[in-house]
Amino acid sequence: xxxxxxxxxxxxxxxxxxxxxxxxxxxxxxxxxxxxxxxxxxxxxxxxxxxxxxxxxxxxxxxxxxxxxxxxxxxxxxxxxxxxxxxxxxxxxxxxxxxxxxxxxxxxxxxxxxxxxxxxxxxxxxxxxxxxxxxxxxxxxxxxxxxxxxxxxxxxxxxxxxxxxxxxxxxxxxxxxxxxxxxxxxxxxxxxxxxxxxxxxxxxxxxxxxxxxxxxxxxxxxxxxxxxxxxxxxxxxxxxxxxxxxxxxxxxxxxxxxxxxxxxxxxxxxxxxxxxxxxx
Amino acid sequence: xxxxxxxxxxxxxxxxxxxxxxxxxxxxxxxxxxxxxxxxxxxxxxxxxxxxxxxxxxxxxxxxxxxxxxxxxxxxxxxxxxxxxxxxxxxxxxxxxxxxxxxxxxxxxxxxxxxxxxxxxxxxxxxxxxxxxxxxxxxxxxxxxxxxxxxxx
Numbered sequence: 001x002x003x004x005x006x007x008x009x010x011x012x013x014x015x016x017x018x019x020x021x022x023x024x025x026x027x028x029x030x031x032x033x034x035x036x037x038x039x040x041x042x043x044x045x046x047x048x049x050x051x052x053x054x055x056x057x058x059x060x061x062x063x064x065x066x067x068x069x070x071x072x073x074x075x076x077x078x079x080x081x082x083x084x085x086x087x088x089x090x091x092x093x094x095x096x097x098x099x100x101x102x103x104x105x106x107x108x109x110x111x112x113x114x115x116x117x118x119x120x121x122x123x124x125x126x127x128x129x130x131x132x133x134x135x136x137x138x139x140x141x142x143x144x145x146x147x148x149x150x151x152x153x154x155x156x157x158x159x160x161x162x163x164x165x166x167x168x169x170x171x172x173x174x175x176x177x178x179x180x181x182x183x184x185x186x187x188x189x190x191x192x193x194x195x196x197x198x199x200x201x202x203x204x205x206x207x208x209x210x211x212x213x214x215x216x217x218x219x220x221x222x223x224x225x226x227x228x229x230x231x232x233x234x235x236x237x238x239x240x241x242x243x244x245x246x247x248x249x250x251x252x253x254x255x256x257x258x259x260x261x262x263x264x265x266x267x268x269x270x271x272x273x274x275x276x277x278x279x280x
Numbered sequence: 281x282x283x284x285x286x287x288x289x290x291x292x293x294x295x296x297x298x299x300x301x302x303x304x305x306x307x308x309x310x311x312x313x314x315x316x317x318x319x320x321x322x323x324x325x326x327x328x329x330x331x332x333x334x335x336x337x338x339x340x341x342x343x344x345x346x347x348x349x350x351x352x353x354x355x356x357x358x359x360x361x362x363x364x365x366x367x368x369x370x371x372x373x374x375x376x377x378x379x380x381x382x383x384x385x386x387x388x389x390x391x392x393x394x395x396x397x398x399x400x401x402x403x404x405x406x407x408x409x410x411x412x413x414x415x416x417x418x419x420x421x422x423x424x425x426x427x428x429x430x431x432x433x
Binding site: 207209210211213244245253256257258272274275276277278279280 | 312329330331333334337359370371391394395396397398399400401402403413414415416417
């Protein structure tokens with residue numbers, strides 16, 4: 001039995017290199033805090049923002065469910081530990097609020113890959129191969145070890161995940177976890193998002209057969225998504241329907257022909273996920 | 281169309297006639313039947329469900345491959361879909377060729393490939409009231425597996 005999962009958006013950082021509140025940076029006309037909060041809320045029924053005590057009444061933060069730092073120290077570990085202190089039986093999807101390129105499909109892929117028996121499930125960084133602690137699922141078992149980590153004078157959540165039995169997930173979208181720390185990176189990210197055709201929503205036709213049809217409770221549906229590949233679409237559908245078949249057991253067909261999992265999809269494409277066959 | 285799905289009983293006589301060829305010295309066929317047991321469970325009936333649009337293409341490809349590998353005259357395959365009772369014909373393969381060896385070899389190739397590649401699924405209904413998708417349920421946590429449950433024949 002895995003622990004219930006809630007969202008924790010880290011919005012208490014000092015944004016020292018940015019020299020202004022990262023949560024208030026806007027992309028496509030919406031603050032980054034609102035963007036990531038809404039994103040997480042599309043996948044999880046309960047999402048909190050992690051704040052410092054002096055931030056609780058700030059207009060951008062006051063209206064959202066908060067977890068106020070209750071642990072001494074600095075850095076993101078304080079927010080994560082405070083969440084465990086308040087909800088010890090809960091696992092947390094921890095998200096930084098400086099991930100402007102994070103998408104629904106990237107989040108769904110991580111959620112589908114969750115292994116509740118590990119300390120954490122985290123993306124492997126495309127830059128250095130190490131775990132990304134601030135777009136990761138932290139299981140309740142991490143709480144005590146995190147306290148010990150901090151008591152030993154260590155504040156880096158990444159080092160903690162490197163030294164734990166973290167499940168590492170390969171990202172399907174290389175840029176999804178790019179974070180921004182400096183004013184220059186902010187300007188560049190804003191340009192990239194403005195130039196992109198928005199979060200490009202496609203309508204896909206999904207047809208289900210056999211076991212997947214029964215588990216989805218339907219033979220077909222139209223699926224609106226920004227997921228760019230069959231692999232990312234399966235991750236989204238798996239997060240919704242909790243299929244018992246892992247992607248590794250399936251093949252996929254696009255427009256009635258076998259396809260590979262990383263092909264670029266276009267609106268109107270018809271997808272069929274093919275369970276292990278049993279002819280004859 | 282040399283490969284097709286059939287929603288009603290397969291007429292093997294029609295298939296056999298369609299394979300006749302003045303140059304052929306013989307004909308080999310394979311019939312897969314619904315067996316009353318599988319993996320230790322008593323089977324009462326089963327249902328086949330196919331992704332027909334892709335299945336037709338893949339079936340034709342398998343027959344093309346057989347014709348390229350073996351010097352045969354003609355080859356046909358018909359796979360049932362829908363509800364089947366124990367003893368019913370589930371799949372039929374027929375091959376005519378100049379000599380018997382190629383007919384047997386091509387027939388074997390076609391049924392083996394059909395079992396592994398055709399996008400068709402089989403749900404078994406058991407005496408004990410359970411049911412299950414063959415290759416999908418009891419092995420659901422295993423990685424993609426290649427062992428053959430060999431339900432018919």
